[in-house]
Amino acid sequence: MEKDLSPDIIRSSLLIIGLTGYADGGGVVSHSIDYLIKHLQCRKVGTINGDSFIDYTLNRPIVTIRNGIAKTFQPGKYQVLLSENREVLIINGPEPNLKWRLFIDMLLKIAENAGIKSIYTIGGFIDHVEEPKVSYVLPDESLKRCFQLEFLSPIEYRGPSSIYTLMLKRAHKKGFRAISLWVHVPYLIHVLLPQLGWIDYWSSFTLLSALKRITNLEINLKDAEELCRKFKDSLEVIKHFAEQKTLSDSLGSSLKYIF
Secondary structure, eight states, X not given: OOSOOOTTTOOOSEEEEEEESTTBGGGHHHHHHXXXXXXXXXXXXXXXXXXXXXXXXXXXXXXXXXXXXXXXXXXXXXXXXXXXTSOEEEEEEEOOSSOHHHHHHHHHHHHHHHTOOEEEEEEEEEESOSSOEEEEEOSOXXXXXXXXXXXXXXXXXXXXXXXXXXXXXXXXHTTOEXXXXXEEEEHHXXXXXXXXXXXXXXHHHHHHHHHHHHHTOOOOOHHHHHHXXXXXXXXXXXXXHHHTTOHHHHHOGGGTTOO
16 A cells, blocks of 8 residues: 555545456446546545556556657556545556455455445446446345345346455455446447447446436536437447448448448
């Protein structure tokens, strides 16, 4: 830990965790966390060194080279940010490749020191759905009464796990209310993202809206809604060309085999 995150420095009621990589389908976690940081006017209160948790052969550090001179070398880090009203703590960075339990316990210690009651993890995954929707995962049946779940669907899944599931289980054992919110990113949109700007703003807006509703978070989603509207307009244009079978002619031969 590069800064002392003692109770005197931070005191919040809820923690939002957004990790990129496996859980960042459609770029929704990256964008949603950036949006929250900006619109909640968060400031950085600490960082976690990633050397113990990141395999740099899989997640390369970022280097800046100018005129043949290595100017900067940025290894992976995790940011800990506090909202202006001190009600929300945010932790973001890449999903760890190593030592999941140690990483989770470090995050839960931060949450404990900050007086956190509820933990929300956010993610996105590619699914065969017509439009984005948000589902949830809980570590225990007893927590269903702790969250407003009537507008969400429970996830049915068996397969490779993100770190979030283990995080939920360990958080519950330590007495936290914890839930994972997952937005289903439509497969068609995922395929078209290179033409739409790489970030699925529709799925991101859907996720942010669900997060706002379940947490009663006071955050203005007007900008997110506008990005969503423009994104959907662009999507309709591309769909139109595809239906007319003129997409490859209009946008280049490299797109002939998308559909």
